[in-house]
Amino acid sequence: MKIAVIGGGAAGYFAAIHASGPGIEVLLFEKSSKVLSKVKISGGGRCNVTHRPLEISKLVKNYPRGEKFLKRGFAHFSIEDTFSWFESRGVPLKIEEDGRVFPKSNTSQSIVDVLQQEASRLGVQLKLSTGIKAIRTTDSGFDLQTDTGNVSVSKVIVASGGHPNLTAYDFLKSLNHKIINPIPSLFTFNTPQEPIRELMGISMGDALVKLEGTKLSYRGPILITHWGISGPAVLKLSAFGADWLHEKQYTARAIIQWNADLGEQEYVAQLTSYAQIHPNRKVVSNPLFGVPTRLWEHFCTQAAIPEAQLYGQLPKKMLNKLVQSLFCYSVGIQGKTTFKEEFVTAGGLVLDEINPETLESKFHPGLYFGGEVLNLDGITGGFNFQAAWTTGYLAGTSANESLKML
Numbered sequence: 457m458k459i460a461v462i463g464g465g466a467a468g469y470f471a472a473i474h475a476s477g478p479g480i481e482v483l484l485f486e487k488s489s490k491v492l493s494k495v496k497i498s499g500g501g502r503c504n505v506t507h508r509p510l511e512i513s514k515l516v517k518n519y520p521r522g523e524k525f526l527k528r529g530f531a532h533f534s535i536e537d538t539f540s541w542f543e544s545r546g547v548p549l550k551i552e553e554d555g556r557v558f559p560k561s562n563t564s565q566s567i568v569d570v571l572q573q574e575a576s577r578l579g580v581q582l583k584l585s586t587g588i589k590a591i592r593t594t595d596s597g598f599d600l601q602t603d604t605g606n607v608s609v610s611k612v613i614v615a616s617g618g619h620p621n622l623t624a625y626d627f628l629k630s631l632n633h634k635i636i637n638p639i640p641s642l643f644t645f646n647t648p649q650e651p652i653r654e655l656m657g658i659s660m661g662d663a664l665v666k667l668e669g670t671k672l673s674y675r676g677p678i679l680i681t682h683w684g685i686s687g688p689a690v691l692k693l694s695a696f697g698a699d700w701l702h703e704k705q706y707t708a709r710a711i712i713q714w715n716a717d718l719g720e721q722e723y724v725a726q727l728t729s730y731a732q733i734h735p736n737r738k739v740v741s742n743p744l745f746g747v748p749t750r751l752w753e754h755f756c757t758q759a760a761i762p763e764a765q766l767y768g769q770l771p772k773k774m775l776n777k778l779v780q781s782l783f784c785y786s787v788g789i790q791g792k793t794t795f796k797e798e799f800v801t802a803g804g805l806v807l808d809e810i811n812p813e814t815l816e817s818k819f820h821p822g823l824y825f826g827g828e829v830l831n832l833d834g835i836t837g838g839f840n841f842q843a844a845w846t847t848g849y850l851a852g853t854s855a856n857e858s859l860k861m862l
Contacts, residue, residue, distance in 0.1 A: 457862070458483060458609040459855050460600055461580075462588050464491035466844035467827025467851075468615035469571045474852025475613065476578035480859055483609070484580050485602065487587035492568045494617075498841070499556070503564030505542065506845070507838040508555040509535045518839045520641070520696045521802055522832025526843060528812040533849040535842060545570050554688075556838050588616075588627045593820055610862075611822045611855040613815075615848060618801030618828035625829075628805075631820060638803035639702045641695045641833045645710060646791035647684035651754070656682040658748050664716040665689045668709040668786070672697045675716045680751075683793055685710065692835040694792070698802040706792045712785040715745050723779045727770075735768020742767070745782065755781040800840055804831040814854035815847055822858065824851035 457480055461472040464486030472484045484491075495503055507518070512530045516523045539549055539557075547570050548560040559566040575582075583602075590601040597610040614628065618638060625635045647653060659679040666673040674696065676689035690710075694701065701708060718726075723745070730744060740763050743752030759777035761770070809818050810825055817823040826847035834840045 459611040460609040461613045463615035467848035470848030471613045471826050471852035472580045475855045482580045485583045502558045503567045504838040506538045506557045506842040508551045519834045525807045525812045529846045533846045613824040613851045615826040634806040636803040636831050638801040640794045641698045641800040641802040643694045643792040643794045644686035645684045645789045647787045650787050655680045662716045664713040666711040695835045708789045720783045731767035739765045815851040826851040
């Protein structure tokens with residue numbers, strides 16, 4: 457009996473490993489000449505395997521799409537299970553301060569190696585440079601039309617990943633599953649008209665970024681780059697705002713509160729207090745609120761504060777403009793920048809048509825799905841890999857168990 461797994465990424469490998477068993481032949485098809493490419497280069501080559509353990513109700517909040525669907529899956533394969541799986545196979549993991557989890561070796565090769573070793577040990581047959589052109593249902597299972605000929609199998613697991621173009625899903629057309637047009641999910645905001653771009657390299661550790669005209673906001677580190685604004689707060693906001701920003705053709709305004717803990721009146725009060733204590737200090741050369749010097753100088757320029765201006769004689773109009781820059785700095789977004797290697801898509805197969813407990817198609821028994829081919833995606837921090845491990849595990853074990861029942 458044969459099980460075909462389509463896609464040699466994280467979800468595909470995990471599905472192939474868990475689909476394996478006595479008397480079962482698992483064929484893993486990958487259209488390119490390399491496997492686990494995203495695993496290898498993610499997290500700066502360290503592989504952000506998962507996130508620190510969270511209650512399921514909190515964990516699912518990190519998925520802009522797929523929250524309800526994954527709630528069921530995480531009950532079967534959780535973050536703790538991910539830790540156990542890798543550590544029991546000789547890959548110890550560590551939790552970093554921001555909650556991200558990496559191998560202690562600090563190299564993604566540890567993750568790549570253990571997945572390949574486990575697949576090899578279980579006899580998974582790797583079919584590289586073999587794309588799938590179509591999947592047809594037959595009386596005994598499925599017929600796969602591949603680049604190198606036709607293959608008949610009992611079960612199929614599709615884990616072909618997310619793609620920016622709808623044509624990448626063409627091989628699934630005959631199965632009549634609805635596919636939501638894929639759009640980018642994690643990206644940075646381009647701000648070509650904004651003078652702030654000249655301050656590239658400056659970061660703030662705890663800012664709040666909002667999309668004007670929406671209730672969408674995200675808190676976290678922010679980084680100014682040569683093309684605009686980036687950092688975890690922006691990337692996470694882009695994921696939750698993916699659909700809205702796509703509709704707006706990536707033209708919008710972002711409002712930045714540079715210190716997420718401080719409200720408008722707190723800025724006013726602290727500036728006024730500082731001016732009373734240090735009236736003879738120059739505003740431009742004495743930055744407050746943990747703002748880097750160059751960014752503070754930029755705020756002073758925006759507020760038309762002269763270089764010689766003393767705190768004790770700061771006119772109310774200038775103080776208010778300075779507070780405006782600190783509390784609600786507005787930037788015009790014109791376009792986005794995605795990272796080709798770590799590209800994450802919103803869109804894919806509609807979740808209502810798939811059983812969340814087994815990842816099996818509700819239309820075609822014996823057809824399973826895993827990973828980003830589904831309309832689910834997480835924010836940065838290891839959440840997309842956790843979804844890959846969970847859905848890959850469920851699809852693989854479900855396919856394996858259904859064969860045992862035959």
